[in-house]
Amino acid sequence: MNENLTALLPEIALLGTAAIGLLTGSWLPRHRQWLIAVLACAACVTGLAATCRRTRERAGPRTDERAGFPMR
Secondary structure (H helix, E strand, C coil): CCCHHHHHHHHHHHHHHHHHHHHHHCCCCHHHHHHHHHHHHHHHHHHHHHHHHHHHHHHHCCCCCCCEEECC
């Protein structure tokens, strides 16, 4: 398997957090349910950051088309 498994990181983060949130939220009292919302937000941010990083890596270096050299 020579695939880059970091491409699955957003899905893994959301799936793992959904399972943990469901199981943990089942036993938490209502006044502590906000912890699960924080956990879900953290998973969404992690997935978004991993997606952005993966997209940036696949795009390659940016160049100025007129000059032909990498931009800073």
